[in-house]
Amino acid sequence: MxxxxxxxxxxxxxxxxxxxxxxxxxxxxxxxxxxxxxxxxxxxxxxxxxxxxxxxxxxxxxxxxxxxxxxxxxxxDLADRRIEGTRVVAGGGCNLARLAVEVSRMGLGGLHFACAIPGTVGAGLVINAGAHGGEMSQVVAEAEVVWPEDGRVQRLRPEEIGFGYRTSRLLGTSAIVTEVVFDLYPADRDELAARMKELLERRRATQPLGLPNAGSIFKNPPGDYAGRLIEAAGCKGWRVGDAQVSEKHANFIVNLGRATARDVITLALKVRDAVESRFGVRLEPEVRIWGPNPFR
Ligand SMILES: Cc1cc2nc3c(=O)[nH]c(=O)nc-3n(C[C@H](O)[C@H](O)[C@H](O)COP(=O)(O)OP(=O)(O)OC[C@H]3O[C@@H](n4cnc5c(N)ncnc54)[C@H](O)[C@@H]3O)c2cc1C
Missing domain, CATH: 3.30.43.10 (Uridine Diphospho-n-acetylenolpyruvylglucosamine Reductase, domain 2)
Structure with missing residues (x-):
């Protein structure tokens, strides 16, 4: 170093x-x-x-x-990727959306759902990132993690990773994801390109991509959508400081300019409480809060 x-x-x-x-x-x-x-x-x-x-x-x-x-x-090296037939080996720091587009253009199917997920492969594994019916669990063959306490390097199979909806057994642990191996399949490039174009257009139409945000603030509760509940509870447009519940998509909080973390948390707690008192559903945050977690 x-x-x-x-x-x-x-x-x-x-x-x-x-x-x-x-x-x-x-x-x-x-x-x-x-x-x-x-x-x-x-x-x-x-x-x-x-x-x-x-x-x-x-x-x-x-x-x-x-x-x-x-x-x-x-x-x-820890953000690089190599492609071996239908297997793709990517470092934990590799950009997920860019990788999804690259392999789709090569005619490898399975990862195209991630073409608009603006994160890294490592973080995506931990949270089982997904969109439009696809998620990491469907394409991950293996992952490598390092345990910071003793520097132990471990390779994990999907059943050991324990994927769930926007979660895995690694969430909340100290594991650092250093590599993910994807098992993809041969597919028609033009079809993949058309599918990705459609997904990107749908996002542009429904998400507040012009303002800083962190994607979905809350996970969808079983059988419903957090955005629908937040909108129905009348929270769209609510504001604390420069943090606002997006007018375009109620499950996004946007930073209008000088929002603080405190503003976002205060607003998100108000939204959670409004949804709970109206519908009896307690929303869980999807965004990862560093420091004390006020949602516990
Ligand atoms: C506009 C927008 C749209 C989005 N759409 C989607 C979507 O459709 N689907 C979806 O699932 N998500 C979506 N997200 C959320 C986000 O992109 C994903 O959760 C993504 O996986 C986060 O990756 P990241 O690298 O940015 O993580 P970061 O925000 O950098 O980190 C998130 C957490 O993961 C941990 N982490 C990061 N890297 C590693 C690693 N290598 N090993 C272990 N832990 C690690 C961090 O410590 C942190 O706690 C969206 C976000 C935005 C802004």
């Missing part, structure tokens, strides 16, 4: 999140190889530093006061 650019003290986090919210990381560290990752984890363990992993910052709410300890970003 000799490159000083790869260890950045007091690095602003807001520009690294799609919400454009959050105070600085005490140390932001970019790791490019497994050896570098294990080296940093040793230091983190030795000094007992708090540790967070950052992907593309598209599903995270970073506290206004910042993040103590180390925020790790997987780059280089």
């Amino acid at each position: 000799r490159d000083p650019d790869r260890v950045r003290p007091q690095e602003p986090m807001a520009p690294r999140t799609t919400f454009r919210i959050g105070g600085p990381a005490e140390f932001l560290v970019e790791v490019h190889t497994m050896a570098e990752l294990l080296g940093v984890l040793e230091v983190v363990g030795k000094y007992g530093l708090p540790l967070h992993i950052l992907g593309n910052g598209s599903n995270v709410l970073v506290p206004d006061e910042g993040v103590p300890g180390v925020v790790l970003v997987l780059e280089g």
Whole structure:
């Protein structure tokens, strides 16, 4: 870790999140190889530093006061991908949407559902990211994780990953996803391209993509849609500071300019309570909140 650019003290986090919210990381560290990752984890363990992993910052709410300890970003080898026939091996830091488009253009089907999910492969695995009927669980053959406590590297089969709706057994653990192996299938490129075009157009029409946001704020409850319930509870357009329940899609909170993490949390709690008192359904956050979780 000799490159000083790869260890950045007091690095602003807001520009690294799609919400454009959050105070600085005490140390932001970019790791490019497994050896570098294990080296940093040793230091983190030795000094007992708090540790967070950052992907593309598209599903995270970073506290206004910042993040103590180390925020790790997987780059280089750990964000690369290689394609071996119908198998695709991608680093945890690899951009999921870009990978989905690339392999679809090569005539590999199965990952096209992810063409508009603006995250990384690693974060997508943990949350079993999905859209339009597809999800990671359908295409993942294997994953590699590193346990920061002892630097143990482990390969996991899907049944060990334990996928569920926007969850897996890895969610809430310290595991760092360093590699995901996808099993895809030969498919017609033009059909995949047409399908992706349709998905992207549908998103542009229904999601507030012009304003900073972190995707769906709440998971869909069984048999229903969080957006429908929030809209029916009359919360569309509600505002706390510069955080607003989107007028375009009620399950998105948008940052109108200077929203803070506190604004977003206050607003999301109001929305959750309004839906619960109206429909008796307690919505669970989909967005990952770093620091104390007020939804517990
Ligand atoms: C406009 C928009 C549309 C979206 N649409 C969808 C959608 O259709 N479907 C969907 O599922 N999601 C959607 N999302 C949410 C988001 O893109 C996904 O949840 C994505 O998987 C998050 O990836 P990320 O790299 O940005 O994660 P980050 O926000 O960087 O991190 C999220 C969490 O994952 C952890 N994490 C990150 N990398 C790793 C790793 N390598 N190993 C272990 N933990 C890690 C972080 O510590 C953090 O707690 C959308 C978001 C936006 C902004």
